[in-house]
Amino acid sequence: MAYEVAAPKYVRLAQTLQARIEDGTYPPGTRVPSENQLVQTFGMSRPTVVRALELLKRDGWLESRQGYGTIVRGQREAVEQKDRRGREALERDESQAAGRLVEVGEVPVPPRMASLLGVPKRGKVLVRRLLIEDEGEPVELASSYFPASLADGTDLAGPAPIQGGLREHLESRRRVRFDHVTERVSARLATKEEGDLLGMAAGDPLLSVLVVAFDASGQALQVTDVLLPADRQELEDTYRLS
Incomplete structure (x- = not known):
């Protein structure tokens, strides 16, 4: 049924x-x-x-x-x-978001993030993981990864929510400039940790929107993996034909 x-x-x-x-x-x-x-x-x-x-x-x-x-x-x-979901992930004000930070700190770089961020496979990256909720129901898990060196002189490694958005914070503190974004949408199965956070069973389907933000030279500054329970989503787009 x-x-x-x-x-x-x-x-x-x-x-x-x-x-x-x-x-x-x-x-x-x-x-x-x-x-x-x-x-x-x-x-x-x-x-x-x-x-x-x-x-x-x-x-x-x-x-x-x-x-x-x-x-x-x-x-x-x-x-x-x-606007695209990638812009939302970069510009979301953590201090105003309807949710909570569930993890902040340095972690071993996931293999996929290593190649995107140009980090050695055995290196570490900084992660900020934000769980978005709607009236107590988890609806989105956004994990933002940064090269650890990029966090120097910023509040990215701190436990407090970042005001004004991660992009604005980095551009003001490190004098970097976000230039363009790529988004990759794929489907996969939730891990136990992801399932626990999103109120799902391990192995339930997820939609992953991988947002990679680059500077003008093509260097990735931030990678955000936005996870959405697949059974609660419907993707639709409208565009003009020229």
């Missing part, structure tokens, strides 16, 4: 709000209801509402304007200017 697993609450709310944008309930250029109004209307918690709005902003449906609130951009902008 097959079972369907419902999407997280914030995803369902984002889908509802997107449908209202598409049907004209929230026309382009207008403000969407406030967080308080959305909490009352849909009976969901503020963190769920905030995460749904962040998802719609990431996908280009909404934007924040200083002193005016959250504005509807509309479908054209969503299609043409949609």
Whole structure:
């Protein structure tokens, strides 16, 4: 017997709000209801509402304007200017994220990360592992790896959440410049540790979005492995044909 697993609450709310944008309930250029109004209307918690709005902003449906609130951009902008998950992984503010750091420190470099970061196979890398939750339910595990030498003079090795995002922190502290990103999506089975963190059984399927951020010379500065329980995800993209 097959079972369907419902999407997280914030995803369902984002889908509802997107449908209202598409049907004209929230026309382009207008403000969407406030967080308080959305909490009352849909009976969901503020963190769920905030995460749904962040998802719609990431996908280009909404934007924040200083002193005016959250504005509807509309479908054209969503299609043409949609941000990618890699940008979210690089720019996520750990101090504001709906989740917690579960690991920070130097670890033996995983074989796949060694080649990407140019680290000797028996070397070490710094890892920051962030577990994202939605009303207590784990929905994403993002593990960011850095060459250990790159952490000198930064707060990356510290246990406190990084404010403003990992990219901003590195660019300001080390005077490096992130230039471009590659994303690789694959599927694999969860390890016991990953399953324990994500509320899954070892061997359950995962989607892995491997985000590699480079400087202009092609040197990898950061690799983030974003793990998503496969039975809670649906990937969709829209693009124009020229």
